Amino acid sequence: MSEIAISLKNISKCFKRYHHPIDRLKEILLPGKSRADQFWALRDINLEIPKGQTFGIVGSNGSGKSTLLQIIAGTLTPTSGEVVVNGRISALLELGSGFNPEFTGRQNVFFNGRLLGLSQKEIEDKFDPITSFADIGDFIDQPVKTYSSGMYVRLAFAVAINVDPDILIVDEALSVGDAKFQLKCFLKLKKLQEKGVTVLFVSHDSNSIKRYCQKAMLLNQGQKIIETLPNVVINHYTRLLFPEDEKNTVPNPKQELASSLSNLSEQRRTLEYRYGSHRGEIKDIRIENHEGRETLCFTSCERMIARLKVLVKDGVVNPLFAMTLKDSKGEDIYVTNTYFKNIDIPPLTAETLVEITFEQYLMVCPGNYFLSFGFVSLEEGTVFPIDRRYDVINLKVIPSTNDLSQGLVNLNSKITVKIEESTCVVVNS
Numbered sequence: 001m002s003e004i005a006i007s008l009k010n011i012s013k014c015f016k017r018y019h020h021p022i023d024r025l026k027e028i029l030l031p032g033k034s035r036a037d038q039f040w041a042l043r044d045i046n047l048e049i050p051k052g053q054t055f056g057i058v059g060s061n062g063s064g065k066s067t068l069l070q071i072i073a074g075t076l077t078p079t080s081g082e083v084v085v086n087g088r089i090s091a092l093l094e095l096g097s098g099f100n101p102e103f104t105g106r107q108n109v110f111f112n113g114r115l116l117g118l119s120q121k122e123i124e125d126k127f128d129p130i131t132s133f134a135d136i137g138d139f140i141d142q143p144v145k146t147y148s149s150g151m152y153v154r155l156a157f158a159v160a161i162n163v164d165p166d167i168l169i170v171d172e173a174l175s176v177g178d179a180k181f182q183l184k185c186f187l188k189l190k191k192l193q194e195k196g197v198t199v200l201f202v203s204h205d206s207n208s209i210k211r212y213c214q215k216a217m218l219l220n221q222g223q224k225i226i227e228t229l230p231n232v233v234i235n236h237y238t239r240l241l242f243p244e245d246e247k248n249t250v251p252n253p254k255q256e257l258a259s260s261l262s263n264l265s266e267q268r269r270t271l272e273y274r275y276g277s278h279r280g281e282i283k284d285i286r287i288e289n290h291e292g293r294e295t296l297c298f299t300s301c302e303r304m305i306a307r308l309k310v311l312v313k314d315g316v317v318n319p320l321f322a323m324t325l326k327d328s329k330g331e332d333i334y335v336t337n338t339y340f341k342n343i344d345i346p347p348l349t350a351e352t353l354v355e356i357t358f359e360q361y362l363m364v365c366p367g368n369y370f371l372s373f374g375f376v377s378l379e380e381g382t383v384f385p386i387d388r389r390y391d392v393i394n395l396k397v398i399p400s401t402n403d404l405s406q407g408l409v410n411l412n413s414k415i416t417v418k419i420e421e422s423t424c425v426v427v428n429s
């Protein structure tokens with residue numbers, strides 16, 4: 001048995017685009033002359049997803065994500081290339097696909113189950129778990145066209161996860177449900193992951209991609225830009241979302257970094273993702289403990305100070321300085337900036353040096369963390385990155401000697417145990 005769940009080799013998809021609807025008819029009636037433009041929604045996509053992996057796909061609107069998922073799910077044929085899928089696929093594609101709007105929810109459950117290769121008996125056995133997960137009450141016997149989008153996605157998700165898929169494809173659909181339903185879905189998703197189901201997951205929510213996926217891919221204009229760890233992919237994706245002229249990376253980031261932070265470890269140097277317009281530069285970052293000593297290792301709840309030296313090269317009218325703490329998977333733990341903190345910074349003129357200090361307590365449990373810093377300008381509600389240095393600092397947080405508590409945040413709890421009879425009081429501070 002192959003250990004690969006999904007294999008794509010040189011997948012391309014070309015759509016025909018007609019300027020006027022009538023052109024399509026003309027082409028049929030008067031064959032020989034094409035009246036359409038060719039539009040390549042996907043170009044030369046190669047991908048191998050091992051069994052049991054949860055794989056994320058990100059990209060801006062129109063980048064080709066849904067087209068790719070439809071090709072994997074078998075509902076769309078590629079123009080060229082080869083798709084190999086090992087196992088039963090259950091796909092929760094865009095709203096509107098999958099169910100027949102004229103059929104009732106019940107009829108659609110049976111119809112979909114049969115399409116997925118289940119016997120009548122198997123669907124009957126799964127019907128109760130499906131309806132209880134969907135929790136749409138009597139609507140199960142109403143035509144699907146009368147459903148709200150939330151009800152639709154509840155039933156679609158309930159079917160998709162209850163048909164014992166080997167591969168589950170989820171296309172952004174979860175964003176439609178309410179918070180309670182989303183949580184229920186993610187808990188179920190975790191269970192499926194534990195059972196070894198391969199999950200393909202499209203989302204615009206960066207934290208979900210980082211939280212649930214082991215690997216991810218960024219699509220842009222139909223091409224694969226990068227395929228690696230989710231955090232790195234999201235860093236690239238975030239950069240793509242900004243205006244063209246603000247994307248210029250610092251000319252030679254590694255060299256720049258090495259010169260400005262020559263005292264930092266090799267690990268820190270290779271992890272950084274840096275971009276911005278270069279109208280200014282975060283020249284120096286110094287991380288200190290409560291004694292003012294430079295360090296990257298802190299005890300849980302210890303005071304940590306980050307000192308930045310920023311060189312302004314071109315005037316910036318509305319500057320903003322930011323810091324983010326991420327966990328080892330790249331999920332945001334804490335995001336702060338001068339705007340959130342209501343700090344008004346006057347316009348900065350060229351050739352000024354600015355010193356910024358972020359002072360805080362590391363109220364997190366032991367583990368590896370990353371710090372990112374940013375210098376941006378805010379112009380009419382739009383953020384223009386000047387120098388963003390993602391994951392530039394790798395911090396280690398170790399437990400304090402009398403506290404082995406676990407989790408994400410450290411609430412620094414004080415536990416009191418009072419035993420009535422002996423009136424013995426044990427205090428842990």
Ligand SMILES: Nc1ncnc2c1ncn2[C@@H]1O[C@H](COP(=O)(O)OP(=O)(O)OP(=O)(O)O)[C@@H](O)[C@H]1O
Binds near residue numbers: 062
């Ligand atoms: N049937 C079609 N005919 C012509 N063009 C199409 C067709 N389907 C998709 N496209 C185009 O292909 C491109 C990729 O579309 P796709 O829906 O795959 O993008 P996406 O990344 O899923 O976008 P979104 O995040 O908005 O859902 C878009 O420019 C879209 O207009």
